[in-house]
Amino acid sequence: MPLTISQADLAALLDSDDELGDALDRVERSLLDRHQGEAGHAIFADLPLASDNAFRVMGSTAEGSVSTVRVFPDHTNQGARHDTAFTLVLDPSTGALLAILAGDDLNTLRTSVPAGVGARHLAPEGARTLGVLGSSTQARGHARAICRALPGIQEVLVWSPTAANREAFAEEHTARFGFPVRPCATAEEAVGGADVITAAGNTAGGVPAYEDAWVRPGALAISMTRSAPPELRARARNVAPTRRRPQLVAVGFVGRGAPRPGQDPEGVVELADVITGTVPARVDPDQPVVFELANIYLWDQPIAAWALDWATRHGLGSTLELTASASSSAAAVG
DSSP states (O other), X not given: OOEEEOHHHHHHHHHOHHHHHHHHHHHHHHHHHHHHSOOOEEEEEEEEOGGGOEEEEEEEEOTTSOEEEEEEEOTTOOSOOTTOOEEEEEOTTTOOEEEEEEOTTXXXXXXXXXXXXXXXXXXXXXXXXXXXXXXXXXXXXXXXXXXXXXTTOOEEEEEOSSHHHHHHHHHHHHHHHSSOEEEOSSHHHHHHTOSEEEEOSSOOTTOOSSOGGGSOTTOEEEESSSOSOHHHHHHSEEEESOSOOOEEEEEEEOSSOOOOOOOOOTTOEEHHHHHTTSSOSOXXXXXXXXXXXXXXXXXXXXXXXXXXXXXXXXXXXXXXXXXXXXXXXXXXXX
């Protein structure tokens, strides 16, 4: 019978830095599987609701992995968020429901863990400082994942438009990491002092989050929304996770005007090839690297399998039965 796994069930998993390390390893292995084998299939849809709200659905299947259907609110959704984000985990052979996972906290890992995998292989040698633009949920997830992937990080610089938010972020993460997390008065200060930069704030797609001149030689810039300035991209090593993205069985954005998946820039390097040693992360120590995550990849599957495996090992979740047979139902009534 399928499991229902709540946000409370997953709380200990999501708070564990050791388990986060396992998630990094699983996403990296999944990336290599997709790069070297069958790329998988996906659907992605943005569907309108009443009152100008919307929800999104991403379904994905791939050889050697559970199948998933993730449902989550559009970022502009103004309605109640209770029980609006969840992932259905399906048997890869039959499509039978294995579990329903609460998705509010897991959703952040879909970008933060791949960002950490990228940092692990693309950061400049001896990277010591992380610059974070943003102070909300995504920024928190990125800071944790990148610091876990790069144990040499000794300081985090954070900037966001609201001083109180960046100061709260700094206080919280100084206590968590055990090394200084410093709020910055300007984005230039956070970017210019960093070996690794992650733009994890509320930046519109394609809008630069900082200026090229601020980026120090050899730095790694991580983006979820094509936030690196064009001048930086022009001189940087541009890296994408893999070109072997899933075949889009269907893709559609209704009512929001959201962009379709973009094309990789000319000459893009694939992270999977850097991981396997096929190509170097950079050709010169001073060459900056831009790692772009703004496309459709199959991150849902390794993250969902990681959470389900952990919950199962710990005996968590509640079972439910959706399709009891007529005979068993009759017996229950009798």
